[in-house]
Amino acid sequence: MTPERPDPAVPTATYRLQLQPEFPFEAAAAVVPYLASLGVSHLHLSPVLEAVPGSPHGYDVVDHARVREELGGEEGLRALAGTAREHGLGLVVDIVPNHMAMAPRHNRALWEVLREGPKSPYARWFDIDWEAQGGQVLLPVLGGPLGAELERLEVDGNLLRYYDHVFPLREATEDLPMPQLLDAQWYRPVWWRLARTDLNYRRFFSISELIGVRVEDPEVFEATHAKILALLHEGVIDGLRVDHPDGLADPDAYLLRLHEATGGRWTVVEKILADGEPLPASWPVAGTTGYDALRHIDGLFTDPAGFGELLGQYRRFAAPQTDRGGDWEATVRRAAYKVLTHELATEIDRLTRVATRVCVTSPEPALRDRAPWALRTALQELLVRLEVYRPYASGDAARIVTEEAAAEARLAFVVPEEAGAVDVVRDLVLGRYGDEPGHVEFRTRFAQTASALRAKSVEDTAYYRYVPLLSATEVGGNPGSPAVPPEDFHAYCARVQRDWPATGTVVSTHDTKRSADVRAALAVLTECPQRWADVLAEVTRTGEGVPDAQLAWAAWQTVFGLGPAAAERVQGALLKHVREAGLYTSWTEQEPPYEEAVASFVTAGPCGAPGERVAAFRDSLAQHIRANVLGTALLHLTMPGVPDVYQGTEAEYLALVDPDNRRPVSFPPSDPGDKGALTRAALRLRARRPEVFGDSATYTPLTAEGPAAAHCVAFVRSGAVLTAVTRLSLRLAEAGGWRETVLALPPGRWVDVVDPGREFVGHVRVGELFEGVPVALLERVG
Structure with missing residues (x-):
């Protein structure tokens, strides 16, 4: 029920x-x-x-x-x-x-587990595989191999110290010589690099400092x-x-x-x-x-034809590197293989052990005689083909781990009989052999590993490798096909109002890689891809100091979206970019010469004199960026769902990936501008008339008529509030503007919520509706 x-x-x-x-x-x-x-x-x-x-x-x-x-x-x-x-x-x-922090000196529950082992009453809190690593919890805290760090480990009463790290000692072990003392603990300090392959506790994604909680x-x-x-x-x-x-x-x-x-x-x-x-x-x-709402709003302001042209420009600009980031699906697949064999190697090892144990002990003949390497290969090949984060107990796992995916996975095997491991793994995931504890554990760990893999391979890797349009590389996004037609946007809103009317909606969060206003600016590039290519050709004519073409493309888009900013901010974001991409450097295998080249390039190029040309180009598109910024804000605040306003975004808010987007903000903003007035008006209207936007509200799309009808997106909430925004305003201007385009308002007298002196009835010229501001929020007053 x-x-x-x-x-x-x-x-x-x-x-x-x-x-x-x-x-x-x-x-x-x-x-x-x-x-x-x-x-x-x-x-x-x-x-x-x-x-x-x-x-x-x-x-x-x-x-x-x-x-x-x-x-x-x-x-x-x-x-x-x-x-x-x-x-x-x-x-x-x-x-x-x-998860909790893997910080024993502050985490009392974890402290007790490290002191008392699996018999601790807190042992059930943490997802630890006590059968692995000789029953010791691996702690990847040492700066080098144990032999090189042994003298830095010190006993202090009933404590073990290593620089700022403090660990409890098992009772009556404090007087043992150091090697024997370490062997006697319920944990083992190890070189931090072993976290990738040898951990025996579940963690948050690949972050070893966060331990999974049961x-x-x-x-x-x-x-x-x-x-x-x-x-x-x-x-x-x-x-x-x-x-x-x-x-x-x-x-x-x-x-x-x-x-x-x-x-x-x-x-x-x-x-x-x-x-x-x-x-x-x-x-x-x-x-x-609300990331699903974010995707639909952003997509509405992305020109589908222009994105295709921009993608072509990107492929020409970034060649020959585009073999690693020129096709979205291929980029995701390669990233998934990389994450499984590197960042999540310990997770796939544990999952393989569980699968092997299930097969060895199963009375089912179909599960027997499966080699661990074959099960591991089958797991990898199926996991990299999942197109969602994970299957759920309440859902149909066969729609997630499909037969099509299984058919592709079998191709990884030379001997057809060995390819049967794919069917074994898929059948276990689908629960076709029952709900014995081992089978349930396998399904659970498969789903958890799938979730971590999707997050790491898509959000934290592919988004930094596939960069034709940075505004599309956002959590929950579809960078391969980022544009959302108006009819799809309206259909999405209707589903939300019907099925999840109190869901959250967002456009900027503490986790977005770029704030909504930065993405709104970047979306304009899909309306002028050739002009953008010409600007890039101008600023990159010499090609001096460019570490690699993909990074250069992303850097120039970054400063276009952000606008003038200190080099340190842009350097920080792009350093994170190249480490997440993992093509030339990474968080764990850093290449200082390459990273220094990135910093120098940012200073001399995007944040140097050539960057002034990009800034001038951005200024020339200011009115179209403004249309996207205000349109994004108004849709967010009036579409079905409960809008979450991120701190400072009621006014212009230009931020990059964390920690840049977690900087302190001013309350109230020093210059709220048009966006501030619009946000305040929409939020106050929601507060004053909650029934118009709530569970029992209605959502009705409106369609403009005339030569520029496709550029007006409008809807009515509960017959009482009307939202209208301008879409693809640069294309609109190039086509001659609104001309005779009209919007038929529902019966009644409609007042502009931001400027109450404006009233409308009947058929309204869209050019008049958007006079001065490219959006309109109307309330019916009679």
């Missing part, structure tokens, strides 16, 4: 604040009056539980039972909630069920959620954002348990949906955090 959809205290709009020691609860409370005046209903707080000291984000939780002292502790959180209540606001809090265990769930649930039931907080549910053993069961424990509070999940993938209908949540 499908649980009832939660609906108590559904926000009308949320405002995301990035809490950190430099911006604690007290600072958040100080800006509450301003945020209340903006028109949001809830503050959306980044994680509030105790984290590693100094953490700038809070996702490295160390204690679920305490509110973070560096932010002001529980007293500070309650004071913030009180201030928010006084101004009519509630609180939504980010929670992190999948919230599928009811006792672990209770212990790790007690404080948050108490704050919910006491009315301190009102709703939840769930970070990375795909990493969990059973997201379906977890979300049901959470729904029951919260009493159905408004909850959204950070679920990244592939293009066309639905959110599982059985999940008792309000919806996603």
Whole structure:
């Protein structure tokens, strides 16, 4: 039976604040009056539980039972909630069920496990494979092989120290000689490079500093959620954002348990949906955090024909490197192989061991006599062909691990009989051999590995290798086909209103690789690909100091989207870019000469004198960038769902990938401009008329008529509020403007919400509707 959809205290709009020691609860409370005046209903707080000291984000939780002292502790959180209540606001809090920080000196539960081993009452908290590595938890903290670092390990009473690292010693082992002492522990400090191949605990993606938590265990769930649930039931907080549910053993069961424990509070999940993938209908949540909305909004302002031309320009510019980034699907596949054999080698090893154990012990003849290497190959070949993050218990796994994928995977085997390993793996994933514990464990780990692989290979690798249009390389995006026709956008909105009316929507977050305003500028390049190619030919005429063509293309697009900025900001983003791409340098195998060349190129080129030509080109397109910026903002704030406004984005907000997008912002913004006025008007309208945008609201597309009809995207919410935006304004201008294009308004008198002196009835010339501003937000008043 499908649980009832939660609906108590559904926000009308949320405002995301990035809490950190430099911006604690007290600072958040100080800006509450301003945020209340903006028109949001809830503050959306980044994680509030105790984290590693100094953490700038809070996702490295160390204690679920305490509110973070560096932010002001529980007293500070309650004071913030009180201030928010006084101004009519509630609180939504980010929670992190999948992982904790691998920081024993701060993580008491982990400390006890390292001291007492698998018999510790906390051992059930963590996803550790005690059968591997001789029953010792590998800790990849040493700067080099043990032999080179042994003298730096010191015993201090019942503690083991290594620089800033501190570990507990097993009882009665402190007097042993160092080699024997290390052998006697429930853990083993090792060279950090062994994390790639030898870890025996589940981690967050490939981040060894974050250890997986087993919230599928009811006792672990209770212990790790007690404080948050108490704050919910006491009315301190009102709703939840769930970070990375795909990493969990059973997201379906977890979300049901959470729904029951919260009493159905408004909850959204950070679920990244592939293009066309639905959110599982059985999940008792309000919806996603909104990356699917981001993809559809961005796509609307991307010219499909122009993107094709831009892709051709990119391939010519970047040749011959395009063999590693000129085709999207091929780029993803190559990235997936690379991630499986490098970053996730330890995860695929563990999954292979589980599969081998299942086959060896199975009474099913079809599962017997499968070599570990064959099972490993089958796993790799199937995993790299998944087009979504993972299968779910509530879904049809055969639609995820398809027969088509299996047929391709079999081609990796020379001997047909050995290719039967593919069928064995697929049948185990599909549950065709029952639900014995080993089979369930295999399906669980397959899904968790698939999720990590998709995130690392697509978000963290392919997006940095396939760069014809940087605005399309965003979480949840489809860079191979980024454009979204108006009819597809309207169909998406209608589905959201019907199926998930209280889902979250976003256009900028703490995780977006570029803010919405940067992406809006970049989208204009799809309307003028030849002009962009001409500008690049001009600024790269000499070719001096260019590390590689792909990087150069991405660098020039970066400064076009961002506008004038300090070289340090651009260097930081592009250094992350090349390390994530992993073609010439990486986080773990850094190439200083190449990285120095990147920094020098950025300084001399995109952020030097040649960059002034790009800045001038950007200035020449200012009105079209403005149309995209305002159109993006208005669609986000009035489409179905609950909009989440990222801090500072109510005004112009130009930011690159983290940590650039987590810098402090001004409250209120110094120059809110047109975007600020539009955002304030839309949010206040949502607050004043929540029924127009809520669960029982309606969504009705409007179609303009005339020669430029395709450039006007419009819809009506509940017959009372009308949104209209300009699409592809540069193409519109080149075609002669709006001319005789008209938009038929529904019956009644319609007033401009931003400029109440303007009223419209009946058929309105679109050029008149967009006079002065390329968007319109109208409210029916009679």
